[in-house]
Amino acid sequence: MMSFLWALIVGGIIGWLAGAIVGSDVPGGIIGNIIAGFIGAWIGSALLGDFGPIVGGFAIVPAIIGAVILVFIASLILRSMRRRTY
Numbered sequence: 001m002m003s004f005l006w007a008l009i010v011g012g013i014i015g016w017l018a019g020a021i022v023g024s025d026v027p028g029g030i031i032g033n034i035i036a037g038f039i040g041a042w043i044g045s046a047l048l049g050d051f052g053p054i055v056g057g058f059a060i061v062p063a064i065i066g067a068v069i070l071v072f073i074a075s076l077i078l079r080s081m082r083r084r085t086y
Helices: 002-022 029-048 060-084
Strands: none
Touching: 002 029, 002 060, 029 060
16 A cells, blocks of 8 residues: 555656646646656656666656656647637
């Protein structure tokens, strides 16, 4: 149970950090940060493999890079959707 909580905390921090790097808030607040951290870790490890320090089951460097990619793409999509609605 503690490892699951630790993974949620680390995933949330990764998602928050990605939002801070991109300069855009992750939609969904805390839950959105956790989801962005988990999906970003998956994307980063698929693209870059697992290297660097591993905390809470996440390889930190690829997880942050993957989360930044995810948040950047999500912010582009949301920005274009806002422009289309009048």
